[in-house]
Amino acid sequence: MFVSSPWERAGPLDEFESALARLLPRLRRFAHGLTRNPADADDLTQLTAERALRSRDQWQPGTNFDAWTYRIMRNLWIDTTRSRQRRDKVIAPEEEGRDIGAPAEAEGKAELHFLMRAMDRLPDEQREAVALVMIEGLSYAEAAAVLELPQGTLTSRLVRGRQALARILSEE
Amino acid sequence: MAERIDEAAVIAWLDGELTPAEAARVEQAVARDAALRAVADRHRMIQARFAAAFGPIAQEPVALPRSAKVISFAEARAARAQKEKAPTRRWWIPGAIAASLVAGLMIGQMQQRPSGIGDRPDALALAPVLARGLDSQLAGEPGVVRVALSFRAQDGTYCRSFSAAHLAGIACRDGQGWRLRYAAPATPSQGDYRMAGNDPAEANAIAGMIAGDPLDAAAERAARAKGWR
Numbered sequence: 001m002f003v004s005s006p007w008e009r010a011g012p013l014d015e016f017e018s019a020l021a022r023l024l025p026r027l028r029r030f031a032h033g034l035t036r037n038p039a040d041a042d043d044l045t046q047l048t049a050e051r052a053l054r055s056r057d058q059w060q061p062g063t064n065f066d067a068w069t070y071r072i073m074r075n076l077w078i079d080t081t082r083s084r085q086r087r088d089k090v091i092a093p094e095e096e097g098r099d100i101g102a103p104a105e106a107e108g109k110a111e112l113h114f115l116m117r118a119m120d121r122l123p124d125e126q127r128e129a130v131a132l133v134m135i136e137g138l139s140y141a142e143a144a145a146v147l148e149l150p151q152g153t154l155t156s157r158l159v160r161g162r163q164a165l166a167r168i169l170s171e172e
Numbered sequence: 173m174a175e176r177i178d179e180a181a182v183i184a185w186l187d188g189e190l191t192p193a194e195a196a197r198v199e200q201a202v203a204r205d206a207a208l209r210a211v212a213d214r215h216r217m218i219q220a221r222f223a224a225a226f227g228p229i230a231q232e233p234v235a236l237p238r239s240a241k242v243i244s245f246a247e248a249r250a251a252r253a254q255k256e257k258a259p260t261r262r263w264w265i266p267g268a269i270a271a272s273l274v275a276g277l278m279i280g281q282m283q284q285r286p287s288g289i290g291d292r293p294d295a296l297a298l299a300p301v302l303a304r305g306l307d308s309q310l311a312g313e314p315g316v317v318r319v320a321l322s323f324r325a326q327d328g329t330y331c332r333s334f335s336a337a338h339l340a341g342i343a344c345r346d347g348q349g350w351r352l353r354y355a356a357p358a359t360p361s362q363g364d365y366r367m368a369g370n371d372p373a374e375a376n377a378i379a380g381m382i383a384g385d386p387l388d389a390a391a392e393r394a395a396r397a398k399g400w401r
Binding site: 013017020021024025026027028029032033039040043045046049050053080083084109110111112113114115133134135139140155156158159162163165166169170171 | 179180183184187189214215218219221222223224225226227229230231232233234235236237246249296297298299300301302316336337338339
């Protein structure tokens with residue numbers, strides 16, 4: 001199956017593609033919350049879009065499109081971090097410097113990087129809850145649906161994550 | 173909701189997750205109880221910081237991919253590394269140094285990590301680059317931060333109202349460094365510098381903190397020379 005890009009396409013985007021295109025900027029922000037690394041966030045966003053386009057037959061019209069797409073991104077990221085943990089054992093340390101970015105960018109994005117470092121210190125399960133609710137603005141019910149968790153579990157992870165962030169940001 | 177109003181209830185209230193009746197109960201409790209108010213203020217401020225820093229990302233356009241050909245994340249990274257090879261190589265050295273500085277900072281932070289929230293729960297640390305800007309820049313000077321006003325607070329510390337990309341507010345210098353005491357709840361428009369001093373809530377916050385008059389240019393220079401202590 002081949003889905004052409006908007007600029008190569010002869011006709012307008014269909015409904016599914018339009019919905020995805022509208023959601024992509026927010027998905028990319030969620031990717032920043034998950035990966036804490038702008039380059040990884042961009043890669044994850046593109047992969048998620050490709051996966052969503054390829055899996056479009058699995059989406060049931062009438063169900064929550066945003067939740068379905070966020071879930072794809074989150075699951076892709078879990079698969080990635082699992083394989084990365086193995087790979088990172090052999091990766092060169094210089095690779096770690098990439099996420100600092102160019103110096104020109106460092107000043108304007110200092111606050112973003114600072115908050116991403118704080119997110120780094122949360123356990124994965126708390127970080128994804130915080131990213132969905134506090135950064136993406138999803139309701140507890142929507143976030144629980146994305147993570148396929150009971151709402152009570154989502155809520156307790158969210159509260160623990162926010163308490164931890166408050167502690168981290170109060171230190172220096 | 174449980175009878176006792178705890179941090180989880182305050183957070184749920186801030187997130188708009190409570191029924192009107194529950195929300196009214198939390199709101200009254202927060203108005204009555206200074207400790208609960210501190211909890212609410214802390215979480216509001218954190219929320220405001222994340223909104224200001226992450227919000228602009230969602231304003232940037234993202235193109236739909238060229239095709240639905242799915243490759244793995246590792247392949248995507250490898251492809252990007254290949255593409256960037258020549259120009260990025262140069263960044264890796266300063267990048268690695270910067271990374272080790274950040275790592276050093278984080279380790280330093282972890283060693284001094286207090287067991288609880290701390291006695292100033294509303295005092296949040298600033299990114300080091302912003303803290304350096306507050307150390308060195310005078311009011312009105314262009315730079316990483318823009319300082320509108322410097323003043324002495326009633327507790328004797330020096331405070332400065334400032335704006336920076338994605339963050340504006342009031343920071344005060346305690347023994348350890350600059351601490352954010354007030355953060356503007358609004359997301360800055362187009363991610364550029366907000367005009368410092370035109371936020372009425374911030375003006376109120378200053379009015380509640382300040383002892384005497386704001387520093388004039390000479391007093392500000394003198395305070396900077398003494399390291400804001």
